[in-house]
Amino acid sequence: MSSQDPRNPPATPSASEPPDLWKERPGRPATDSAPTASGTAAPAWERAVLENLAFAALKEQRTSRRWKIFFRFLILAYVLFLTGMMLLDRPFSSGTDTQKHLGVVKIEGVIADGEASSTQYLFPALREAFENEHAQAVVLQINSPGGSPVQAGMVHDEILRLKAKHEKPVYAVIGETGASAAYYIAVAADDIYVDKASIVGSIGVLLNGFGFTGSMDKLGVERRLITSGSNKGFLDPFSPLNADDVTHARNLTRQIHQQFIDVVRKGRGERIKENQDTYSGLFWTGEESIQLGLADALGNVHSVARDVVKVDKLVDYSRKKNLADQLANRLGAAIGQGLGQQAGLQNVQQGLEWR
Numbered sequence: 001m002s003s004q005d006p007r008n009p010p011a012t013p014s015a016s017e018p019p020d021l022w023k024e025r026p027g028r029p030a031t032d033s034a035p036t037a038s039g040t041a042a043p044a045w046e047r048a049v050l051e052n053l054a055f056a057a058l059k060e061q062r063t064s065r066r067w068k069i070f071f072r073f074l075i076l077a078y079v080l081f082l083t084g085m086m087l088l089d090r091p092f093s094s095g096t097d098t099q100k101h102l103g104v105v106k107i108e109g110v111i112a113d114g115e116a117s118s119t120q121y122l123f124p125a126l127r128e129a130f131e132n133e134h135a136q137a138v139v140l141q142i143n144s145p146g147g148s149p150v151q152a153g154m155v156h157d158e159i160l161r162l163k164a165k166h167e168k169p170v171y172a173v174i175g176e177t178g179a180s181a182a183y184y185i186a187v188a189a190d191d192i193y194v195d196k197a198s199i200v201g202s203i204g205v206l207l208n209g210f211g212f213t214g215s216m217d218k219l220g221v222e223r224r225l226i227t228s229g230s231n232k233g234f235l236d237p238f239s240p241l242n243a244d245d246v247t248h249a250r251n252l253t254r255q256i257h258q259q260f261i262d263v264v265r266k267g268r269g270e271r272i273k274e275n276q277d278t279y280s281g282l283f284w285t286g287e288e289s290i291q292l293g294l295a296d297a298l299g300n301v302h303s304v305a306r307d308v309v310k311v312d313k314l315v316d317y318s319r320k321k322n323l324a325d326q327l328a329n330r331l332g333a334a335i336g337q338g339l340g341q342q343a344g345l346q347n348v349q350q351g352l353e354w355r
Contacts, residue, residue, distance in 0.1 A: 101313035102305040103129035103138045111147030111181045121319040129317040130162040137309045140172040146180025159188040187267030193299030194286030204281025205253040
């Protein structure tokens with residue numbers, strides 16, 4: 001006889017209630033559960049999930065730490081790279097600047113503000129070469145077609161000042177080309193040496209530009225220029241050429257040309273043999289330039305050191321543009337170009353050169 005109360009039949013699982021598969025898993029060890037804070041056992045899968053999350057967080061921290069180390073190393077490498085580029089700005093001497101030597105200052109490429117052949121780089125190089133007591137003389141190693149009359153004039157005057165202050169001889173050696181503004185600088189030297197095939201001369205001034213009025217008419221483009229001064233649109237390339245502008249521009253170039261002529265005459269003295277072409281803007285070979293008195297003799301940097309200065313060592317004091325300077329110059333040129341266009345002076349500044 002059953003003692004079960006008929007009024008309280010045994011509980012049976014509801015058909016709608018899902019079975020507890022975890023509980024019914026066969027062979028489940030007793031250690032698969034761990035007591036929790038509430039006193040109940042935590043299933044093994046929950047513990048595995050927690051462990052996976054902990055390991056994932058740890059892995060993420062390690063990855064983040066590696067990336068921080070990588071970026072710090074990258075920044076350090078960048079700083080070291082910039083430092084190395086700046087060190088290249090120092091004169092290369094190979095430890096010979098404490099011995100008697102010939103100081104070399106290179107003038108290469110276009111002479112213009114911000115370029116390697118500008119006061120920004122040539123002034124410190126010249127001063128260091130002149131101030132070094134072991135430099136028996138300074139040679140200007142020139143390979144330039146010319147450029148800015150302002151930059152050339154300042155470099156020329158600085159060479160004369162340093163030469164008088166330190167009483168040290170200066171020689172100019174023209175390689176491929178020493179024309180226009182480059183020749184302006186060369187006449188500051190005591191003697192000028194050339195190769196027989198060098199290009200020398202081009203004592204003249206040019207102011208060039210373009211006119212777009214015909215193209216604008218064909219395209220149906222109208223120029224609208226509003227100025228507060230009658231000459232503010234001087235040599236505007238989008239407006240018809242004005243006769244008064246041409247007259248003023250010619251007077252401007254004539255004055256600068258005369259400055260060039262005076263400097264050449266003072267620098268070369270009686271050695272120059274003037275004729276109708278001397279100051280016409282023509283250029284000659286090195287061999288012809290010696291006959292015309294524009295140069296003194298054939299030679300190069302090594303022959304000047306060996307035969308004239310009587311030293312064997314050459315020390316290059318030239319300053320080179322580093323990466324930081326290049327970026328700064330590009331940014332400054334972009335800003336200056338915008339300001340120059342606003343001021344209406346861009347065409348004159350870019351077009352006026354000694355060539």
